[in-house]
Amino acid sequence: MHLVVGPDGFLASHLIALLREHGRTVVGLGRKPTTQSNVDAYFNDFAKLKTDWPRFAVVYMLAGYVPYGAFQKASAEFVATNILLVANLSALYPDAKMVLASSVAVYGTPTVLPITIESAFVNPDLYG
Numbered sequence: 001m002h003l004v005v006g007p008d009g010f011l012a013s014h015l016i017a018l019l020r021e022h023g024r025t026v027v028g029l030g031r032k033p034t035t036q037s038n039v040d041a042y043f044n045d046f047a048k049l050k051t052d053w054p055r056f057a058v059v060y061m062l063a064g065y066v067p068y069g070a071f072q073k074a075s076a077e078f079v080a081t082n083i084l085l086v087a088n089l090s091a092l093y094p095d096a097k098m099v100l101a102s103s104v105a106v107y108g109t110p111t112v113l114p115i116t117i118e119s120a121f122v123n124p125d126l127y128g
Contacts, residue, residue, distance in 0.1 A: 001025045003049075003056045003096070005089070006063025007037035011101055015060060027053055030063065046088065056093050061086055061100045 002019055004012050007028030016037055019026050028039035029049060035042040043049040065081035067073065090098060110119065 001027065001053065001056050003027050003029060003053070003059045003089075003093070004037075004039065005029045005059065005061050005085070007035050007039055007042065008032070009062055012060070012062045013037060015062070027056070046092070050092050056096045059089050059093055059096045059098050061089065061098065064102055 002024050004016055004019075004026055005028075006012050007016060007026075007030055012028075016026050016028075016039060020038060026039045027049070028035050028037050028042040030042070030044055033044060041052070043052070063081065063085070065078050067075060067078050086098075086100065112119065
């Protein structure tokens with residue numbers, strides 16, 4: 001069983017399609033009350049998620065809060081989504097493999113294109 005956090009995002013939609021193509025059970029966790037993604041189950045509540053799905057093989061952390069215009073401020077939503085959510089999922093599912101992925105926004109404004117894994121961070125901030 002696989003948990004995809006942020007199931008409505010670009011990366012998640014492609015991952016979900018691939019996992020389902022291979023017959024995997026996929027559960028989504030998001031902030032919205034409902035989802036448009038093709039998951040077997042969807043939750044926006046930690047307690048219910050843990051009760052209904054006590055174990056996952058892999059947790060894919062594909063959601064993040066991007067604080068556009070306020071990259072140097074640690075707002076409550078930034079901390080809750082980008083820090084506490086990862087910590088809480090790690091505590092809830094200690095045996096699961098954790099996969100964290102992000103957009104290229106963490107690199108800042110690129111000085112060279114294309115951006116690769118070796119690209120330097122430009123103007124690192126709280127997000128990247």
